[in-house]
Each structure stands twice: as C-alpha cells, then as structure tokens.
Amino acid sequence: MMYAAAPPTIHALPPKPVFDHFPNQHTPSPVSISPRPTLDAIPAIPGCHYSFCIQLSVAPPPRRDDIIYQSANAERDWMHPEGATPIPRKLPFYQHLVRECQDLCKEIRDMAGCQASVTVAEPQGSAEPIPTNHSFETQRPKSDIVIGIWIAGTDQQSIAKLRSMFLHRCPVQLTTASVDLEHDLFYQADGLPREDVLDHLTHISNFTGTGIFVLKPEESKASAAGDPEVDASQAKRLRIKIYGDYESVEHAKTRALIFIDDLLGNVVAPTYIEVSMHSLICGRGRKNIKQIESATRTAVYFPPPFPRVYAYVPRGCQRRHPDEIFITGACRENISKAEQMLNTLSLQVHAFVKQTALSFRKIDFILLERLDEIRKIMETNGTYVALPALGSGQSCIRVQGAETLHIERTIRAIMTIAGQYYDASWWMMSDLTPVGGIRAPTPLEFQQILVDISTKSGADASFSKNFFEIAGSDWAVRRCLELLNEVDYVRCSNHQVRVKIELANEHKEFVAGKKNGKINKIMASSNIHILFDGFSEYNFYIDVVGQRYDSVKLGLELVEQELPAAMSFHVPDSYHKRIIGVGGQHIQTIMKKYSVFVKFSNAMERGTAGKVENEDLKVDNVICRTPARNAANLELVKAEIMEMVQQVDADIVSESVEIPRLFHRTMIGQRSVIDELEKKWSCSVSFPSTELASDSVTIKGPEWQIPHFKEGLLALVPESHEIRLIWSPELAEVVKEERFNKDVVEVMKERMCITMKVEEAWLDSPIKEQKITFSYTRNDAGGLQDAIDLLMNHLTKRGVHAEVLQGRLSRPKSDSFEDFAPYFSSAVLQSSGGSQDGLNRPGSRLSLSDANSVLGDGKLSSEPGRIMSETEAAFYNGDRRRGSGQDSVTGPPGSAGSGSSRGSFHSRAGSLDSDWERISQISKS
Template sequence: MATTLGLTSGIHHVLPQKPSFDVTSSSNLPDAMGDNDILTSDEDNSTLESLTYAFSIPFSFIPGPDPDQIIMATSQARERWLHPPDSPPNLPTSKLPIHQKSINDVRELCKKLSPGLVARTTVSVTELTAETALRKKQTTSVGLWIAGEPAEVHKTRGLILQSVPVAMRRACVNIDHDQYYLPDGVPNPRITNHLERIAQFTGTDIFVLKPLEPTSIVAVDQGSEASQNRRLMISIFGDYESVEHAKTRVLIMIDDLLGQEVISMFMELSVQSMVCGRARKNVKLIESATRTAIYFPPPFPQVYGYSPPGGTRREPDQIFITGSSREDIAKAERMLLNLTLNMRVFVKDVSITLTKIDYILLQRLDDVKKIMDANGTFVQFPVLGSPASLIRIQGSETLHLERTIKAIMVICGQFYNASWWVMDSPIARLLPKALEVQKLLIDVAAFTGVSIAFNKQVFEFSGSDENVKAAMHMLSDVPFVKENPYQIRVKIELANEHKEFVSGKKNGKINKIMSQSNIQIIFDTFNEYNFFIDVCGSQFDTTMLGLKLVEQELPAAVSFHVPDSYHKRIIGIGGQHIQRIMKKYSVFVKFSNAMERGASGRSESDGSKVDNVICRTPARNAANLELVKSEIMGMVQRADADIVQEHVDIPRLLHRTLMAKRKILDDLENKWGCTIIFPSTEMASDIVTVKGPQWQVPNAVHEFLALVPETHIIRLKNSPELEELLKQDEFKKTIADRMNTQFGIRLHPTADNATESPGGRSSSNGEDYMEITFTYTRNNAGALRDAIEMLTNFLLSHGIQTDSIKGALPRPKSDSFEDFVPFFHSAVFQKPSQSRVGSSNGSIRRLSGDAGSIFGDQVSHAEPAQFTDTTEAAFYDGDRKASSSDAGLARPPGSSGSISSTRTSFSLGRKGSTVWEGGLEATGLPDGEEWTKLESDRSRSNSVTT
C-alpha cells in the first residue's frame, strides 16, 4: 500500500549552520547587463543583519506575429504584440508593449509592497541586457532584490511571482481557407466575432495569419507542403493556462464548422489522467470507436497563480466531447464513466525541497506532463512560490505511481543547491554595505539565472547545475569574499539506488577523490527515493575540482528495447556473454522481463516498445554506452532491431476518419510490425508517428499514406476549344484513364466562373476559367508533377495554350550547382525564376463535404442549432446544469475536490466488477458486444500506444 513520506532530518555537519531560509529556485533566465534602475535601500550605509535575496523573474519574452502576415487581430492585440509604427528597427522582443507592461507592473507592485505589506522589506527592480558565455543570444532579464525577515522575503517573492505572467505561450491552430472565407472572398463575420469573444472570455490575444510560404523544392515531397498552402493559422498569445483554454475553444469552433455536435461533461480532475490511460491509449480507443474528439483540461490549473485581467479560467473538471451525432457522444460519455467506476486509486505524498518545486514549475512542467501521460498518473503541485514542500501523486497502479515519482526525482537531481560561508577571523574584512550586496546579488542572479541569498555571512545559491557553478565563479572574484576565509558546500541530489554505485566502497572512489582534491564528501539521507551528496571544501579551486570528479562518477545510462525472446541468448550460459561485454566496456547491463515490468505474466499491449535493457556506467565512461548497445543489438535479428520512428504530416481534421478505420490500421501494423501513433486531441497537431523496425517503417508509411486523400487544383483560361477537347473520348482514354492507371490520379474538369481576390475568390459574370481537380492519395503525390505535365503536353499537342496555368508545381533542382549561380555575374548562368507552390496561382483543398456555419445555419442535423443559449452557458459560464446529463459528474467517493480524499488507497469499482489491463471494462455498457469486440481487438492493436 502506498505510504505518505516525510522529510527526514539531515546529518549534522561541522560546517556553520545554514540560514533558516530555504532559497526558492529561479529559472534559467536570459542574461543581462545594461542600464540599471536606481537601486535603493532602507539602510544606505549600514551592514545587512537580515536576509537579503535576489532572483530573476522568468518572463517568457516570446515574439509577436509578423505584421505582414496578419489577416485579422482581436481587439487591442496589435497594440500589445507589435512595436509601434514609429519605433526604430531591430528592437528586441522584450521591448514589445505586452512585455514592457509586465515589467512596469512589477515595478508598480514593488512600490506598493515596500512600504505597505512588509514594512521591513525593500524591493528593487533592475533590467539588464548583455551577452555572456552562458547565453547564446542577447536577451533581457528582470532581477529583483528583497531584504527583510525570512518569512517576509518568502511571502513577498511568492506574491510577486503569482502576480505576473511568468509563463507566456503561443499556440497555433490551422483552419482551412474555405472555412474562414465566404464564397465572395470576405472573412466570415460569425467566425471573426466568435474569435473576438473567445479572446475576451479567456484573456488572450488572437491573430489569423496568412499561410506560411512553402519552400519551392519541398513542395513536391509526398505532397505534404502542397497540401497545406491553403490553410490559415490561428495564433493565440497569452499566459499558459489562458492559451490552453482559448486553444480548446478554437478547436471546438472548427469542429462545429464541420457540423459536429458539442456537449460537456464533468469528471474529477485527479482521475482524468488515469482514465486516459498510459500513453492515452484508453481515450484514443474511445475516440476511435465512437468517432469523437475528447478535450480534457490542462492538468495543472492555477499552478502559477496568475489570472489575466477580465479573463475566465476553464472549469478544471469540465470535459468537452464533439462528434457527428448525439448517439456517438453519448456512447463516448458512457465509456468514460465506465472507466471511472472500475478504477482503483492509489495516492502518495512525497517531499521535495522548495527550491526544486518552483524550478519544476518554471522550467520542467512540460516534462512532468509527459511523465504523467506515459504512466497514466496525476501529479498535484502547490502554487508557485508557496511554502508547501509536498507533491501528491495519484495512480491506478502502484508500479506506475512509483515510476512517476522516480522520474520526477531524476528531474530534481538536475538542480543544485550551494552554500558559501564567510568565516569570522581576527583579520576578516568588514561586511559589505547594503548597496554593495544589493548590486552583487542582482548581478549574479541576472547573469546566471540562479536565486541567491545572503544572511549572516552566508551566501546560498539555487539553480541548475551549470548555472550554480557559474554563479560561484562570479562570487569567487569578489574582493570581500576572496580576502576572507570561507567554506563551500555544494549539494547534489541523487537516487538512492545509485548510492552504492557512486560510493564505490570496493575501490574507494570517494576516499580517492577526497585525497586528490583535499575536500570532504558526505552522504546525507533525504527521503525514500533520493539522497544528498555534499561536496565541502575551504578553497574554491579545490572544491570545484572535487565537484568535477564527483560528477564524473555520477551514473550515465542508456535504455533500449530488446525482445524478451533474445535475453537468454544475449546473457549466455551462466551469464558468460554479458559478463564479457560488461568487462570489456566497464558498463553494467541489466535486463528486465515482462514480470519485472509489472505485467504479471501478461503480454503488455505496448510491451514491444518498452525499454527493457538498461546500461549504466560512470559519466567519465559514457562514450562506451553506445558501443555496448551496438554490440547487444548485433545479436538481435534485423526484423527486431533498430526501432525507429518517422513523422508524417497529415491534416488534423483527417485523424478522426483515419482512426475510425481500426481494422485497416490493425492489418497494416501487423503486416509491417509497426505502430501508428496519433497525437492527442488537445495537441491539435498534424504529426502522426509511425514507429517500428528501421527497414519496415518506410513500407508502413507508404501504405498508411494510401489512406490519406489529397486534392490539387489547377486553373486554365477557358475557351470553347478546351471544353470541346475535354469532352472527347480521346481525352478520356489517352489522359484520364491512363493517368488513373499509371499514377493513381483522377481528373475532374469543371468550368468555373469565379475570379481570384485578395481574400479568396469572388463572382464573375462569365465562365472565364476551367478548373481541373486532381484527386489522389498521399502515397501517389510524387506523381503529381508528371500528371500535370501529361495534361499540359496533351493540350499543347492540340493547339491549346497553357501559359496562364495556375497551380503548377516548381521544377526540381537537378543538382546543387544552382546554389553557386548567384556568385557569378554572367548572362550565361541565369538562375531560373522559382515559382511558389501555394501562391495565388493555385489552390488546394483538403476536405470536401458540407462545412456548416459555426452557428448551425447551414448544417442539416436532427438538432441543427449548435450554439444554443444552453450550450453557450456551459461553454462560457461553466454552467454544470448545461451538461448533457447529470450522469456526467464523476468523482471518487469521499473526495470533495481534486485529490482531496484522505484515504491513501481506495477502489471506485463495484463489488464483483473486473478491470482488464487497459482499464476498459466490457460489462455494464449498453453496447457491450461492440465494446467487447474492441477489447478483443486490443491485443493486436498498438496504434495508439508508445
């Protein structure tokens, strides 16, 4: 049963006692050096008796959109995300009005805090810009300095971080050209109005941008570039949580444009990750079986504490489901509820130092989300800057819960704490004045991105490993520090399982390092999972040398997959083979089978993709890891070795259709031994991953692309001769039938009376154009150029000019010699002009069918009105009564909120209920036969697992 852990007491050292304030981490910030604000202090020329602390606010200075690409912008978005028209060129991103407002808000907040909330605290803001060895480019850092009692300093820091947008993001959603524009070339006012409402409701800024300019050569690469040149981009700017909120509502708007029904249901946030399953396989199976899209909320609501003015947060328990019919949505809803009713829940609390909790929130939250998705678990963090030091992990199986904890602990090990004691002595130099310390701390924090505190002659550092070492290098050059005796301690956090590996009791690794560098190394117990290695010394150079030697002994590892059937052969009789390899390369190798991975003898659905071999060696010997892997994989047959993955760009709106072809995808995966992985609905990504043996993946990709429809359109000047020629049998036999047989491409000529306009196509009085549509599947896209040339040559042979053709593809480069042509000023070497795919000369459509209005006025359904008053109440106001049914509310017994139950382990299942491996249960569903078939097919279906 899972237990609750507490922070264990550390071992007492002979070094001076560390300050009581546990410095909270800052992020890896941009550096700086430039014009400072006037630094102030309540104690101008006196020494500092209280805690003084400096950190950099980790603003994400993301750039705004290209002004030339903007088609539409919501209210005040241009003023916030573009430089003023009279601005000088090449202004840095930090000078954008939106970022300058954040910096000014910090200044104003500091002015209010200094004399009011914490009377003994002085806050100073400085903006620095510089280029150093730690930063690749010139950026901006905002540093703060606080002085006061430890409790006041910590409270002030948390308040500041929670009051500013420290995690600004940009999200993009593609929308088809014909969805955004009306037939007359004017943007659909109902879409633009809806985007305005989304921006106002969520507190974000939204832009509609022109399609990206495709490269001329890549345009013919499997048709991927050519198939996207008609898609516009909806860019959403704002803080982390607001952007995710707005992105979901934009995706739902697009689903509604395609005639999808929209409802909402409610499910406890803490069980949503478990319902989705490992690698989200459960929810992907549900979406595939019901042809629906399920939008879950972000798993970390209000973790940053900031909320934009006027913005509304998404209800953390609210899930949106879109589908082609109410029946499909109701079926998906029942399947989700069935999962919650048969779920066991285990909860565990783990202690992490305050510094590392904030560091994870500021820098590594995306990594934690990947860990949660991989294990089907939920992690709850305290709010950024809070004094809480516990995180809570919740899972449906103890094995995956433990894996999640260990993975998070590995992240903690990438973060150092260090202390620098300035010792008292008869010849010690006097302590520096307040202003001197203030400038020193701000400079160190701004240049290195660490958090640094000074209290009672002790400096404390927190940050990433490299940044902490850089900050100590800066401090070592300060005269006050150099002229006084001192003691240094650097704390490294490492997993308990590596203690024996690092200590090297058999060969005395630690004793050897201590004798070489004249330092002291102490192992300090922390919690059930990790321990501290304290590197202590009285000289900076020797301490850094000892730290480097310790880091070289830290474990470096590589893991990979080898089918279980090969393990015994590789290990050899009595372990002879593997012992020889380990001795040859000085690398430890461990194999794990399905039983050890927690499969209990079962065949894991994603077992073929789980890393089951780990090679570990000291960091100084890390180069041998790949040699060991290569030798081991040399004993594996080609069909099972070299698992690789290839990314395929397929329009997101086609994913739902492809996932519904479950039987075809299963046969394809079984045939080539590969797995097809679709992105989650919330990602709104076009990238589908095909994973499998290196020599089989290209075949699987080719066959998979045969399921993806593509369309390319060219337009010719119409004439009676052209119309007559296209009606003749000669055209059908010589061109149309031959093209279909030889290239797999079909022709559809249509007279067109529309003309091009800046926003699209507008009506014309006469039939001025002949529109010829090429339809094919993605795997045949490479023959599109040949098909167009075949048609062009046929028309030319009959005396019909094709100079005004629109939608032609650029010719490929024959070799790389053309790259050098611009260097020759010669009329002989003329580089041909490059035509652009996706320019106004042509158009490509992805989807066909009736794309209805967002308000349902052009969609024929049993219930045509998509956004009714009741639906909008749920969509914007979070009205729970607007859910499709009260049954949509699913919470664990005994819980009043997100993982608020005090029980460490409980079951949500009914007596006698059974839970199968994937977490999906067949009994209890009205459509049980189909669900049982889905369960039986699952053993041979890996398309949604990794």
C-alpha cells in the same frame, strides 16, 4: 510511505455552463503584510536579502506582411511599433510586465520593513557544459529577457511572502501555439473573411486574454505542393498563432480547435470528470482515450493537467474549468456514447495514492523549467501528479495511479529530475570588516552583487547573517559560485563552501559503498569533506564541504565524475539469456571490457508477467551504469548488446509523416484497415493527442518495412489539388469532347491513379475562370505534376491557349542543371528571332522546347514558355517515388516502370541522353 487506496471522491460539480461561459475565476489574493503609515520606521538595512530572476522566452512576433487578422490584444501587446527595432525586450507586453513589477515594488516599500527593486538584464549565453552526473548536460535555458528582482525583509518568512507576490503577479511562463485553419473555412466565396469567424476569434482573445493572429500559409509548404511527403492542401492552409501565458494559450488553443470542429458541422458538448482522474482514464500512452475516439468517431479535448499551478490570470479574463472535458462528433449519439464510456471508465479505475516529500525550492524550479517533462512522465505511466502552486512553499507532491508499479516509476522519474538541482551555501567567517586591505561592500553594493550573480546564472541567491544561500540547476549553482568568487572581498575573506547534491538510493553503491576508496582519495587530494545524510525512501544527499572555493570546485568535479551516468533501452526478453550467457560469462566479459554495469529486468520485475505488452508502450528493460567520466562507453555497450539481437528486432526506427489532423479521426475510424497494415508490415502507427493539434504521425517498425507501411498508410489519406485556367470558348468545347475524356481523364485515372473533374466555369467574375480539380491519395501525389502536364499538353495539341491563374506547382531547385543552364542560353542556344513569349531572348534559361529547335527535330511546340517550364519540372521530379495503391511497388514518375512514363513524357524521356550529348557537341564546335 505506504500506498493508500484513494477514498471515494465526492466531487461537487458546478452546473454545466453554456459553451464559452464559465464561472468567474479570480486571481488568488496574495498574503498581505500589514503596512505602516509612514516610511520613517522602515529599517535602512533589512536583515535578509533575496534575489531571483524571471526568465522569459517566446517566439518572435509575425511579419506584418503575413498578418491577415489580428486581435486587439495581439496588436497592443505582441507587435513592435512601425519602424521599431524588433528586440524582444522592447515588445509592449514585456515593457508592461516590467512596469507591473515596478508598481509592485512601490507597494512593497509601503509595507513594514520590506524593500524591493527590479532590474532588466541582458540575457546571458550559457557557458560550455560542465560534466555532470547525468546522461545529458544541463545548462541555463535560453531566454529573451531576464528580469532580476531583489527583495529584502526582516526574516525569511516575509521574504517568502514577497517572492510569492511577484510570482503571482507575473506571467512566469510565456508560450505560443499554432493551429492550422482551412482556407475555405476562413474566406467567403467573394474572397473576403467571414465575419462570424473573425467575431469568434475576437471573443476567444478577449475571453482568454491572449493575442491571436491569422497568418498567410507558410511559403515552405506552399512550394512543396505535389511532393508525396507533404500534403498538397497545406499550400492553402492558414495559421492561427496564439501568444500569451501558459494556461491562457492552452485555453485559447482548445477553443480554436473546437470552433473549427463547429465550422465543419460537428456537435460540441462538455462533460465533467475529476481532473485527477484524467490521466488514469487516458491510460498509458493515452491508449484508452484513443480507443474511445476510434469507437465513437469523436474527438476528446482534456484540460491542462496542472490547473492553477500559476496564479497569474490576465485582467478581465477567465480560466477553463479544471474538470471540464469537451467532446466533438458528427452527431449527439456518438458524443453520448463517448461520454458514457468515459464515465464508465472513471468508475472502474481503482486509484492508489502516494505522497512524497520534495524541497519546495525544487518544486518551484520544476514548475518553472520542467513542467513539460512531468507531463510526459504522467502520459507514459498513466498517472496523475498533483503539484502545489508556484511559490506556495509546500514540500509535498501526490501521485495517483491505477497500479503501484506505475506510481513508483513516476516518483523515481520525478526524483531524477529533482536531482539535477543543487543547493549551496557560502559562509563568511567574519563580520563586514575590511579584509586584507579590501573594504567591505556597502548594503547597496551587496544588493547589486546578489542581482548580478542571479541574473547571470539563473539561480536564486540570498544573503543573511554573513552567509549566502544558492539554489538552482547544477549548471546555475556552479556558475553562481564562480561569480561569487570573483568578488574580491568575498574571495579574500575566510569562508566555507558547501554544495548539496541529491541522488537516488539506487546509486548508493557507486558513492557510499564500504569498498569504494575513491571517495577517501577525493577528500585527501582536494582537501574537502564529503558527507552522506538525509537517507529516505527514494534519495539521499551528498554534501561537499571545504574551507576554500577552489578546493570545493575541484572536489565537486571529482565527485561528479564518480557519480553514475546511465542509459536504458529495450531488448526483447527472448534474447536476455543469450546475451547473459552461461553463468553470466558473456555479459561479465562485456562489463569488464567497458567498465560498465549492466542489469536486465524481466517481465515479472516489470510487473507485466502474464500480460501482453503493447508494442508502443514497451519499457526499457536493460539498464547500463558507469561513472560519468566513463560515460562514452555506454553507447559502445549498447552497440555490442544489440549485435546479438536479430536484425528484425534490432533495426527498429521511428519516422514522422505529415497527415492533416482533420483526417486523423477518419483514419482512426478505419482501425481495422490500419491493423491489417501493421500486421502485414510489422509496423505500428501512433496519432498525436487531440489537444496537440499536430499533423505529425509517428510510424515505428523495421527500417526496411517502413517505406511499404508508409505507402499503405498514405493510401488512406485523400487529397485534392485545383488549378484555375482562363476560360475561353475553345477550352469549354475541348473539355466536353469524348476524346478529352478518353485521352486525358481515363489515362490519368488508369496510369496515375488521379481523378480529374472539370467544374462549372465562373463566368460572372471579372476574369472568367475554369476550375479543374485533381483528386488522389497521398501515396500518388508524386504523379500530380505529370497529370497537369498531360492536361496542358492535350490542350496545346488542340490549339487551346490555356493560362494558369492559380494552382501552378512550384518547381523545386535542381542540384545539377540549375547553375549552368544560363550559360547555354547566353552562348549557343540564343535564337536570332524573338519569340512571342520571350523564351529565346538573351539571358533566358534553356527549356526542352529550345533544345528540340536547336536539334532540328521539327517538333517545336507552340506551347507558352511557362507551360514548358512545368514540363521541365516534371523531368526534375523524376526521382520522386509514387505507388499504385497496391502491394506492388512501381517506379517513380518518369521512369520506365511507372505509369506516368507511358504518358505524355514517355516519347521524350528515352532520348534525353542523346539530346544532351548532341547539345554538348554543338557547344564544343
């Protein structure tokens, strides 16, 4: 099919609605079948049987102890009753879904010549993977609940209508989303939740039909405060957890993110652009939209790219307008500038459109199981894929892009996914008559057979006119045929089995070449026929046909072993000639050695001749293919090719760094600084899209340069940590002294790059508190524990008993002393006298102050035991890396080369080895 320039789109936009209000959207009415007044005329045995299953999987509900707030929908649908066993299929939402399906069955029974039933089946674990013609194994997706549906009608058209009704009434895609919420945005000064926040979350839940929870901070993040790899502020961040169907969750997540921006004082404004232009505007890898956000200091929230592909809409809820884009920024001027740039870009893009045919069954499976992969393909190529609605029966997809090359890549990638779904048929050569003494199944038994093989395999199965039709993933079809062969009557009757495989045209030389005698050998050895038909622009079909199931199973396995397994990767163009060698001698040697075909593509073939390729968007330019039975050699070929690439270009790795998403906009605004870091260390950084609301930032570059680049990047991330001490007049007097400023504040800032600020004391609360805030950048987070120790040691020396009420850092578990420290305390280091804090009572673990008292060094501190345990934690944290914020790399806290080693811990660090040696001598005596 030829490319066609997209005609000028005359898109009649509705009037811009007020924020959080949309035009009413209703569920598309399913196609109805004229009912008959009575049931007497309904055929006892409909002519066509069809069975499919709805597989649902969603995260388990949160623990009740972690819930701070929950919407009415969340409590009603997504929480188990008190004391109930937490089984997924027992969730109220699932039970309500089953009742909806059962009610729909009753409606169908009132229709002319139609029947339906619903069965809730136990999820089946996937069997061992079977080798396929792909570089990865496809298995049945994990599911928590499986609903088997059997429908029957007079013809295939009525069956398709009934199936569409079920798919429209059921939320076939359930998902969850999580958004972090700052502690201070949710709570008031008195510690109670803000009413306006709760009201808005309730409004979002009712408006979108989702269940929303606000949960306590994750314990893992709370215990990681002070770790340079983790943001200390995460210890207080709450979690907004959203449950519901795919489109509703996406809508609610965007609303929650926008509301957080509103709480932070940002301005919110909507704009409208045709949904099919969104991917083109964003560009490959969202490059364009990142530049707009960087230039205008705004965040742009696009709608989901597949509006209305699922017809399900929760009752009384609204869908997001498919063309609506939200922009948030600090001021109206920035938003207007971003909106103008988006509109200008949409007018400048010249779109090309191409349509291609694809089986409607495969389209439905892609919508049910692989929609996220289609989304990634669109983002990678900067194209838009228009998919028909689920269950519509349409067999055409439309791809729109700014360049024909990217359209071709998108279509080929989709065809690769479609090739992972098979079609099969099982023909029974006789009517339903006894075979070999085995009676024919009754209509009710045939119904049960269809439901069983569908729910246990995940494939769609139908029976009509003495033959079965099966469709699904490669694993599901093989499993379905295996289960069908276990039915005695079906196995013993005369039958013919056919399996249809779809392949890309570029694989024809592997299976249809004139010199390929392996196909003939497979047919002779397994007594099957292999047919080639359906050649089109992108693909062709292989039919494996046999008179017995066992023969077809063997032939199918042999065919799949001959189908191509592929691997692709990137090698800089400058190395291609060196790898290929003179006259292709070197690459020919590699191909013969491993029986692998290798193809290189240059910039002209990729359509990038004369263009500067972005480092993050470089496409794979080396393709290796070999029969699936030889797939293990692909990695060996790649390794040998990469050996000829210089280390600076070969050892490129990716690493993720957790940076709070609220800082992403600020860091993108400092693009010039980041560009300097990227140039200096030959690395690149990629921020996630605004809609993902992820903290994970990807760093890519040479392996030995990544640490330096990460340190420079984290130096741009400001963090803070606060502790609260019990206020006392002595504490108030000490923190005002000039000595405190000289010995603590200045030393902390100079040696640890941490700024300490003493806030005003809270004297009106029941417990008088003194808050102290530590400010630093992420690369200096490793010195936080040393800074707290420096403060507490100074207070102890000044005779101030300072008790930490909040903000104490959790001590990470040691891998060396944790296990046998109790033996010391219970044997040798047990004090005869009781201490004021119970430090030396039997069974208590050893602290550094105990060690000093045993050694008789005269330095027994009056510091409480919990303070000494934190000093010990600083010792255990001694291997954590930290930087000074400059190009030079300093040692870890507690080491001789670090600033913190010259602080309060320095006097003790140099004598630890001798101390422990003396302790061991005492224990031996």
